[in-house]
Amino acid sequence: MQLAFDELGTPLREVTFVVVDLETTGGAPDGGNITEIGAVKVRGGRVLGEFATLINPGTSIPPQIVALTGITTAMVHHAPRIEEVLPSFLEFADGAVLVAHNAGFDTSFLKAACGRHGYAWPNPTVLCTLKLARRVLRREHTPRRSHRLSALAALFGSATTPNHRALDDARACVDVLHGLLERVGSLGVQSLEELLDYLPDITPAQRRKRDLAAGLPERPGVYLFRGPSDEVLYVGTASNLRRRVRQYFTSSESRGRIKEMVALAERVEAVECAHSLEAAVRELRLLAAHRPAYNRRSRNPGKVWWVVLTDEPFPRLAVVRRPRDGAFGPFSSQAGAKAAAATLADIAVLRTCTPRIPATGASSRPCVLAELGSCGAPCAGEQSVDEYRPSVRLVSGLVNGTDATALALGSAKLAEIASAHRFERAARRRDELASLLRAVGKHHRLTALAAIGELVAAAPDGAGGWEFAVVRHGRLASAxxxxxxxxxxxxxxxxxAAAETVLPGPGPLRGANPEETLLLWRWLTRPGVRLVRTSTPWAEPLHGAGRWQSWLDAADTAVALEAVGDAAG
Known part of the structure; x- marks a missing residue:
């Protein structure tokens, strides 16, 4: 199926290709090094430039490689090393589609060389002329019934004969590329996107459904794949809706689960958005509303857990699903909430038993925690309400950000355990305290943002303009x-003026979705984002986790070093 003119991507005549060939000392990056790079840059059938150099591999060249390529150890003795050549080659190929015959071989060597010498692999679009030839030409239609570069060069009448020297082979591959493009052009392949679509591993049914993307705008937004009963199968975001949806009908989509979804899809619905932040927020809301079967993340954004102090004379920490004012969280799992509650109860010496204890005390027998000094035993009448109250204040002070004494006590207990040379216990205590610190920091960040009635922020769009977000009580109200x-x-x-009216609800986040509030916080704290106005100052508590960031960094470093030691052992 050929696309309409206005649906075409980048016309092939406007695509810059860099056709590359390597000579190496071995058949794989872990057992061989590059000895020569040859590359030709072409666009619209015209050669724009060539790149060629011998490379000193740092080792002697095996005799069989010398016999094959004619490149000897003496020839590369004064040649530059690969780390000197890579910057020039990467600049030569910047922004181009990388082409090679058996491209996996050449790109694996280049990628490995970049990794070894600290250069970022640009992850370019790669086109393999071997794969394309196998798709276009039957073996019986090629010389010597082969898809080797030499056979294809003869078939297409290349002016250069491949001879296992990098530049000559790259020149021959250019002619092969042009010959193959002429063949697929007669089949309606006119753009780079269609060329990549044409490669194998696409079912005819998958290709036929490309027209589902035909009417979508080339704008940022959210897309919804709908099934036979108009049910939502999958929700995603894109900076360019048409281009992203079209990728689901190409060889670039290899996930079996998504291929199954595409086979069921009957139509694609799009929601245009002002920018990527609005798209991400709308995606969260649509996932929560529809819970699509083929999405794996964020289908239950409200499924979080909170830690609260119970309302009784001798409060304890409980894990709940529905927060109220003073709750601590959110936690993505019940286990995480229970772990934080246990750490906090141990630091503050709160009781962890579940029976309700009257204000007058009780006469139960103390449990083992009382004997270990982890509880004041109010259940046995050994602690009054007034004597128990400081423990409750430690917890509420930390949660509210008014008193960080609990963190100082936790750090002191950790130092005491370490000084007693109980290093395994100290490591566990360090990890527990680090997890608690992260939870406290997240709690204060989100609750501070959710407390603001209205906040307007602007982010540069990269083209001299601005992207705006109006946030009300931790929710995106306008963009x-x-x-x-x-x-x-x-x-x-x-x-x-047109922003959504947001009425604050109960709980620390004023009823906002924790995932949405966290998403907004990350966007607002990106470099370059500016606050335009706020109804109240945006500030996080002074007595929170912020002052403990250096301690947390040191703990993370210690964990990383331990992991390295375990791996080495």
């Missing part, structure tokens, strides 16, 4: 953009 040259403040006023 928009002011492109370059557009006065931003009138746009802000319009967004605020």
């Amino acid at each position: 928009g953009v002011a492109r370059r040259g557009v006065p931003p403040l009138p746009v802000v006023d319009s967004l605020v």
Whole structure:
């Protein structure tokens, strides 16, 4: 099925290809090094430039490689090393589609060399002429019934004969590429995207469904795949809706679960968004509303856990699903909430038993925790309500951000255990305290944002304009953009006027979805984001986890070193 003109991606005549060939000392990156790179840059059938150099592999070249390529150890003795060549080659190939015959071989050597010498692999689009030839040409239609470069060069009348020297082989591969593009052009393949689509591993049914993306806008937003009964099968986000949805019908989509979803899909619905933040928020909300069968994440955004002090004369910490004012969290798992509650109860010397104890005390027999000094035994009448109250204040002070004494006590207990040379117990205590610190930090960040009635922020869009977000009580109420040259403040006023009304609900997050509030917090704290206005100052508690960041960094370093030691052992 050929796409309409307005659906085409990048026309092949406008695509820059860098055709590359390597000569090496072995058949795999872990057993061989590059001895020569040859590359030709072409666009629209014209050669734009060539790149060629011998490379000193740092080892002698095996006799069989010398016999094959003619490259001797003496020839590369004064040649540059690969780490000197890579920057120039990466610059030569920057922004181009990388082409090679048996591309997996060449790209594996280049990627490995980048990794060894600290260069970032640019992860370019790669086209393999061997795979394309196997897709286009039957073996019986090629010379010597082969898809080797030499056979294809003869078939397409290449001006250069491949001879196992990098530049000559790259030149021959250019002619092969052009010959193959002529063949697929007669089949309606006119763009780079269609060329990549044409490669194997696409079922005819999958290819036929490309028209589901035909009417989608080339704008950021959220897309929903709908099934035979119009049920939502899958929800995702994209910076370019049409391009992203089309990828589901190409060879780049290899996930079996998603292929199954595409086979069921009958139509694709799109929701345009102002920018990526709005798209991410809308995705969360749609996942919560529809719970699509083929999404694996965030289908239950409200499924979080909280730690609360029970309402009784001798409060204890309980793990609950529905938060109330003063709750500590959120936690993504019940186990995480229970672990934080246990650590906090141990530090503050809170009781962990579940029976309700009257204010007048009780006459039960103390449990083993009382004997270990981890509980004041109010159940046995050994602690009054007034004597128990400081433990409760330690917890509420930490949760509210008014008193971090609990963290200091936890650190002191850790030092005491370590000084007694109980190193395994000290490591466990360190990990427990680090987890508690992270939870406290997350709690204070989210509750501080959710407490603000209205906050307007702007992020540069990278093209001289601004992306805006209006946040009310931890929820995105409005989003928009002011492109370059557009006065931003009138746009802000319009967004605020049209923003969703958000009434604060119960609990620390004022009823907001924790995932959405965290998503907003991460966007707001990105470099370059500016606050336009806030109804109240945005500030996190002074007595929170912020002052303990250096301690947490040291704990993380210790854990990493222990992991390295375990791996080495």
